[in-house]
Amino acid sequence: MSEKQIYAVTGAFGYLGKYIARRLFEDGNVDALRVLTGHPDRSNPFGARAEVIPFHFDDPQQLAADLRGVKVVFNTYWVRFSHGDISFGQAVANVQNLIRAAAEAGVERFVHISITNPRIDSPFSYFRGKAVMEKTLIESGLSYAILRPTVLFGKEDILLNNIAWLLRRFPVYPVFGDGEYRVQPVYVDDVAKLAVELAHSDEDIVCNAVGPETYSFNGLIKLIKERVHARAKIVHVGPATGLLLSKAINRLVRDVIVTREEIGGLMADILSAHDGPLCSTRFSGWSEKHAGSLGAVYASELDRHYRVVS
Numbered sequence: 001m002s003e004k005q006i007y008a009v010t011g012a013f014g015y016l017g018k019y020i021a022r023r024l025f026e027d028g029n030v031d032a033l034r035v036l037t038g039h040p041d042r043s044n045p046f047g048a049r050a051e052v053i054p055f056h057f058d059d060p061q062q063l064a065a066d067l068r069g070v071k072v073v074f075n076t077y078w079v080r081f082s083h084g085d086i087s088f089g090q091a092v093a094n095v096q097n098l099i100r101a102a103a104e105a106g107v108e109r110f111v112h113i114s115i116t117n118p119r120i121d122s123p124f125s126y127f128r129g130k131a132v133m134e135k136t137l138i139e140s141g142l143s144y145a146i147l148r149p150t151v152l153f154g155k156e157d158i159l160l161n162n163i164a165w166l167l168r169r170f171p172v173y174p175v176f177g178d179g180e181y182r183v184q185p186v187y188v189d190d191v192a193k194l195a196v197e198l199a200h201s202d203e204d205i206v207c208n209a210v211g212p213e214t215y216s217f218n219g220l221i222k223l224i225k226e227r228v229h230a231r232a233k234i235v236h237v238g239p240a241t242g243l244l245l246s247k248a249i250n251r252l253v254r255d256v257i258v259t260r261e262e263i264g265g266l267m268a269d270i271l272s273a274h275d276g277p278l279c280s281t282r283f284s285g286w287s288e289k290h291a292g293s294l295g296a297v298y299a300s301e302l303d304r305h306y307r308v309v310s
Ligand SMILES: NC(=O)c1ccc[n+]([C@@H]2O[C@H](COP(=O)([O-])OP(=O)(O)OC[C@H]3O[C@@H](n4cnc5c(N)ncnc54)[C@H](OP(=O)(O)O)[C@@H]3O)[C@@H](O)[C@H]2O)c1
Pocket: 010, 011, 012, 013, 014, 015, 016, 017, 036, 037, 038, 039, 075, 076, 077, 078, 079, 080, 086, 113, 114, 115, 149, 150, 151, 152, 153, 159, 305
């Protein structure tokens, strides 16, 4: 084991990655944190304790050098959809390079964030890409923990926040299909806690990281609607109509609110797991406590990742 406790987190200025970094610092035995990010100029909440390194996915030697001396790599890097010059294929290749660089650098453990129900033969690029990255890690020879969360909730969330935003602002909310497919939301800090716990194990692990409550999508929308005191009428629409409506909203918010793949994944009932939940925070309780801010402001994926943000 290395004497110095050096950790690396991809995306530690992002959503889940920030919670992982906070948990590491709270643990109190971090000598240094290397933040690997696509936005090295973004404001750094960890100050001098964090060394900020831009992604060098296309330079394997530099990437390995960035990871030399690191005890554990936490990888949160991934893209929600192909956009601009970043495709799912490119994101998979980037993570594969990261895994190989970690092995080359002698990293002791690799903690990787995946998704529930990834499958190499999935019809959805997101879930297929996640399965390919898992396979690369498992075959890499590195000691690993793979966490498979469902939809995350927390203050910085995009997906559930924007459902609340839509419910607050529009008279009608379209649910895709019958809405009976399930979602098992998980609190972002519970996943971070689990990731840090599993970093300290030396067992190779693949586990679901899901919350204690399972909702049908209809039930989830009903709960969020109650929380934000929305009056929107819930209507059921086919996925093609839903996508068309979402494109109209995209123009309004200058974002991509939902993709065809996300609608497909949701309706395919793969955002829940069948084993016991490892995370305990209930969305029902959290959403009650944060009802005032839930969906009060739209959260933009494109602002976060494609436009200049400080
Ligand atoms: N959010 C959810 O509800 C959810 C649900 C299930 C699984 N997950 C998984 O959890 C992990 C973390 O998700 P998150 O929501 O916390 O992600 P995030 O903070 O938004 O991003 C994580 C990392 O990916 C990079 N990234 C994201 N989109 C990018 C893009 N379009 N182009 C270039 N880089 C991009 C970020 O770059 P920067 O360093 O430049 O910020 C950051 O390093 C991901 O692997 C995701 O698949 C998330």
